[in-house]
Amino acid sequence: MTSASQIVTAYMEQTRKDLIASYQEKGLKASGRYAKGLTYEVSDDGKTIKAFMESEHHVWFMEQGRKPNKKKSVKELIGFALWASDEDSTTGGFIARWLKDKGIMANAFAVAYKIGEQGIQVPNRYNPGDVVEDVVTNEWFDGLVAQLADHFIFATVTEVERLFRK
Numbered sequence: 001m002t003s004a005s006q007i008v009t010a011y012m013e014q015t016r017k018d019l020i021a022s023y024q025e026k027g028l029k030a031s032g033r034y035a036k037g038l039t040y041e042v043s044d045d046g047k048t049i050k051a052f053m054e055s056e057h058h059v060w061f062m063e064q065g066r067k068p069n070k071k072k073s074v075k076e077l078i079g080f081a082l083w084a085s086d087e088d089s090t091t092g093g094f095i096a097r098w099l100k101d102k103g104i105m106a107n108a109f110a111v112a113y114k115i116g117e118q119g120i121q122v123p124n125r126y127n128p129g130d131v132v133e134d135v136v137t138n139e140w141f142d143g144l145v146a147q148l149a150d151h152f153i154f155a156t157v158t159e160v161e162r163l164f165r166k
Contacts, residue, residue: 065122
């Protein structure tokens with residue numbers, strides 16, 4: 001018999017695959033870091049099963065967009081744009097990398113400046129949004145609950161039969 005932990009693990013693996021498919025179908029693949037960084041963990045101490053999924057932090061921006069910088073002085077926007085467009089930066093440079101990964105010929109500084117100033121609205125013509133919300137839905141949750149309910153009902157019936165049948 002499949003354990004509850006195995007059911008949750010299988011469900012998490014399928015969810016990971018579905019999230020990657022959602023992101024690819026929407027044309028959002030750039031570097032592939034999202035798919036590579038999408039991991040999950042399931043733990044079972046015999047009383048509680050805990051499961052979580054982690055991803056690159058930019059999934060939030062793919063899903064929700066990005067607000068403009070709070071500080072919008074020209075000096076601060078230039079600082080942000082320099083940091084975000086610096087390919088040699090170990091902490092910044094994400095705009096330059098994204099443009100390169102997507103094969104887009106654009107000025108990384110100008111793109112970063114505009115993002116800092118205006119933000120990014122999602123959905124937009126390049127990103128329909130709902131990368132995660134199209135997968136992790138109420139139906140997704142109901143499906144997991146149904147599988148676990150079936151498992152626990154079967155396990156309970158089996159145990160009752162073991163105890164009382166002769």
